[in-house]
Amino acid sequence: MTLPLSSRLRARCLDSAYALRQRVHRHHRALGATVAILLAGFGVTAFGIAPLAPDAADLPRQQITLDVAHHLDRLQLDALDGAALLLPRSDVTRADDSVDSLLRRLGVQDDGAAAWLRRDASARPLWQGGGGKMVTATTDQDGLLMQLVARLPLAASATEPEGPPSAFQRLRLTRDATQADHWQTELETVPFTATTRLASGTIDSSLFAATDAAGLPDGVAMQLVEAFANEIDFHRQLRKGDRFTLVYETLYADGEPVSWGGGGGRLLAAEFVNAGKAYTAYWFGEGKGGYFDADGQAKRRAFLASPLAVSRMTSGFAMRVHPISGQWRAHKGVDYGAPSGTPVRVVGDGVVELAGRQSGYGNVVQVRHAGGKATLYAHLSRVDVRAGQRVEQGQRVGAVGATGWATGPHLHFEYKIDGVQTNPVKLAKLAETTTLSTPQLARFEGTVAGLRGPLTAAAQVAGAPGRRFE
Ligand SMILES: [Zn+2]
Incomplete structure (x- = not known):
């Protein structure tokens, strides 16, 4: 659901009660550059004070013109030609870009630079790993390239906490003023800056239809699902009229919004109302980081609510409201x-008891968990584990198929307690949770206090679309 607030109101919301910008977060680096923003359809926008925009879709065709490269590298560029008029222009690389096509869009007319970009190894990251890289070219008035700055996704690292990255790589190629067709290259790791946004939506046909309507980047929609993965089986339990409200970050690299990896930064807080019951989740970044309810109880539990991860692929198939399958049956x-090949994940830590073929079940995996519990996954098209293997919650054990007595591709899932099949809805409820330590809890409560206001505000706006919100 789109919330038609004006940009002016967004700024005011922030200024009044919530003061989210006071919040200390990971993305510290202030941008030492002048950022000028032209929003088609909007007049003056106080973008500089971290707008609490309801959603990204509410900012139609924003063209962000910023001379970050210019500013950051003033000294270097001044050394090139003090009198030159420098023109920065930004674009995003495409998967099928060549040096020529990219330079053309950037307004560069410079055969020497093009030849250098084609042959020099330091320019190679521009073309690796697909398109979507944000590039700013600075030219002189004749179209000669003075500098090219590219912002690239940082490869995932083991030391990063789970979820969205906190930094990007900045590749900077600067013309050497002293030698013709010589270039200085620099590659550095730079933290993102972040702003906080609100969004809300109501589920009518499917989860992704609602998150799309709310303008949520896929990356944030997936975090929403993961935050409640232990409580809500999004394949079976979604209902028409379920609603969500959330507070999330939008990441900026050198002032430009980032769209890599599904886009969006960290989901900070969310409420999901499923069949009339409200669930809340707050991100708490200590240690590996994770989601907690308002009382500081971890959302992560011994069991996931569903053996199928949520994806656009499965959402079109089985995640419709009122699913035809997914009932506890005789x-x-x-x-x-689900489509054949959809990954099947084990819902809890355990040891594989059985991985093979049984007539009715077809390819089947059974995993033994603590406390006399076991889960079984049948009709698989493939089995990715072997008997005796230890598996962790969420680990892939196979893929959906139609082996055994199955009329079409589906996953048959069983949950057993002491060998007796039990309704899996009870899984999450039975599972134990962990709570934060007392000193952590004090810090967590500070986090919650800062996020509760915006979350409530988003919910109120959702309940009364179009209402002025000040
Ligand atoms: Zn079945």
Whole structure:
């Protein structure tokens, strides 16, 4: 659901009660550059004070013109030609870009620079790993390239906490003033800056239809699902009228919004109302980081609510409201309709008891968990584990198929306690949770205090679309 607030109001919301910009977060580096923003359809926008925009879709065709490269490298560029008029222009690389096509869009007319970019190894990261890289070219008035700055995704690292990255790589190629067709190259790791946004939506046809309507980047939609993955089975339990409200970050690299990896930064807080019951989740970044309810109880539990991860692929298939399958049936299991090949994940830590073929079940995996519990995954098209193997919650054990007595591709899932099939809805409820330590809890409560206001505000706006919000 789009919230038609004006940009002026957004700025005011922030200024009044919530003061989110006071919040200390990971993205510290202030941008030492002048940022001029032209928003088609909007007049003056106080973008500099971290707008609490309801959603990204609310900012139609924003063209961000910023002379970051210019500013950051003033000294270097001044050394090139003190009198030159320098023109920065930004674009995003495409998967099928060549040096020529990219330079053309950037307004560069410079055969020497093009030849150098084609042959020099230091320019190679521009073309690796697909398109979507943000590039700013600075030319002189004749179109000669003075500097090219590219912002690239940072490869995931083991030391980063889970979730969205906190930094990007800046590749900077600067013309050497002293030698013709010589270039200085520099590659550095730079933290993102972040602004906080609100969004809300109501589920009518499917989860992704609602998150799309709310203008949520896929990366944030997936975090929403993961935050509640232990409580809500998004394949079976979604209902028409379910609603969500959330507070999330939008990341900027040198002042430009980042769209890599599904886009969007960290989901900071969320409420999901499922079948009339409200669930809340707050991100707390200590240690590996994770989601907690308002009382500081971890959302992460011993069992996931669903053996199928949520994706656009499965959402079109089985995540419609009122699913035709996915009921607890007389045959003591739950069937999930899903395309053949959809990954199947083990819902809790355990040891594989059985991985092989049994007539009715087809390819089947059974995993033993602590406390006399076991889960079974049947009709698989492939099995990715072997008997005796230890598996961790969320680990892929196979893929959806139609082996055994199956009329079409689906996952047959069973949950057993002491060998007796039990309704898996009870899984999450039975599972134990962890709570934060007392000193952590004090810090967590500070986090919650800063996020509760915006979350409530987003919910109120969702309940009364178009209402002025000051
Ligand atoms: Zn079944």
